[in-house]
Amino acid sequence: MASGDGPRLRMAPSPTGFLQLGNVRTFLFDYLYARGHDGALVLRIEDTDAERSTPEAEAYLVDALHWLGIQWDEGPDIGGAHGPYRQTERTGYREVAARLTETGHAYECFCTREELEQDRRQQQERGEAPRYSGRCYGLSEEQRARLRAEGREASIRFHVPTGRSISWNDRVYGHTSFEGDALGDFVILRPNGLPIYNFANVVDDHEQEITIVVRGQQHLSNTPLQILLYEALDWSIPEFAHLPDVLDQNRQRLAKRRGAKGVTEYREEGYLPEAVVNVLALLGWSPPGGEEFLSLDDLCRQFSFDRVQRSNAAFDPARLDWFNGQYIRRMPLTDLIVAAAPFLQRTGLVPTGALSEEERARLSRILPHVRERVRTLAEIPSMVEFLYRDPSGLGVDSFQVKDLKRRDLAQTSEALEAVQDAVDRLEEWTPEALLAAMDGVAVRLDWRRGELLMAVRIAITGKTVTPPLIESLEVLGRAVTMARLERARRALAVVGADV
């Protein structure tokens, strides 16, 4: 996608080892716009929080984003012409701040935290808006020297010009403006030389030639500060696209501490990236044509910021479930086999490593029946378990189910024996032959087909919910079927004895 004069967007996560859906949506929109407009996408790691920033956390991010299908043109993992791609590796904030000081846009501030805190309290008591008093603005050279001599350290504070309003045309929210007077001078550089977020962000975005800044709406009120910085530095101002929040079902912002799941958890639980992407894209955005199923390519073609909703949206897990089921049903069988394999291996049904030809063949016969009945890949193992294991704990109680309430143990045992007989004589092991045999037994014993199949279902699988029984038997094979029928009959013969 890389190109010369297209838009440049960036994803700027902090590597916390967790990636929640709200951030994913932001990055998705970044990706969609860049892709759809022949632009470039940059991954920039905001790793200033050294505590939580680890190489593992960064690898996690890269992995999670790739899983979703989001690719970028420049980043810490692949390099690029606008590095560095980790905030901690960038130097030069100090120089930029010095430039602002020289041009009179910023000044040294010697106030201590205690002083600032006290100012704030007093302002609040007086019912005023808490903002910097301006105490250090306009300090003379001598005053500064004296404060330094006292051992005080200076942070650099940006001076907000009075009496003007700052406005911009937000790609999502439209014309937006703030009164500068309400802002108050803000710190851009700590005494230790490390930049404050708003400042670092402006420098980074400028250095990386970002042309559209996409971020959460909590940054709406940071925007005027940043615009002021761009202006003072005489840098071109990027466009801004602010996104509404993604809420949980309690209408709270998605947060890990409130139990929100990270993307990789969805992967673990058997959700497909296509479904996650589809659902997230539809959360706060809708296509002009109203389609509901959209691939990443479709989304790239159709996405635009002017169709992004301006109000917050609650993420509905049930909707993801539905979409995921749809995608499981639509994906090519060979892909489904590959996607299901890790789940089958994790539950010990299938050996790890590459699937054998035999395994592949077996799955391609049963999965068409299973895919109609699951919503996540994680539900597949229990649906096919009968192919790999004899039912455990089969006993008389196993047959005490609603669908067999008209039948006692003797009848059930008799029916199973009849089925055993009929099925044993089958020349061909086909669905047609199996069904005919079952129906023959049912008629002879005066059982309804449903009743008989339920008895056999329990005998063979130990469960009351399975893929269609006839097809299941077909895949299971004659030998195992016969063995399990015999086994079930013995379990019924000896009262109270479990197999």
Next chain:
RNA sequence: GGCGCAUUCGUCUAGCGGCCUAGGACACCGCCCUCUCAAGGCGGAGAUCACGGGUUCGAAUCCCGUAUGCGCUACCA
């Protein structure tokens, strides 16, 4: 407190002055199909478009106010 943003069925949304007695999807309920469970088909319930004023022949759509929710108001990001 100040500033900013938002407000259509439980949820996600369509709607950009008349086509709206507000459409779709998920969830929910019922029926059909059916060897279980699903899937699928059909149908139902569900929003006086937050509220109050305007503007207009006509407003969910434009304007003002109120309420509610959310965000920011840090030497956090």
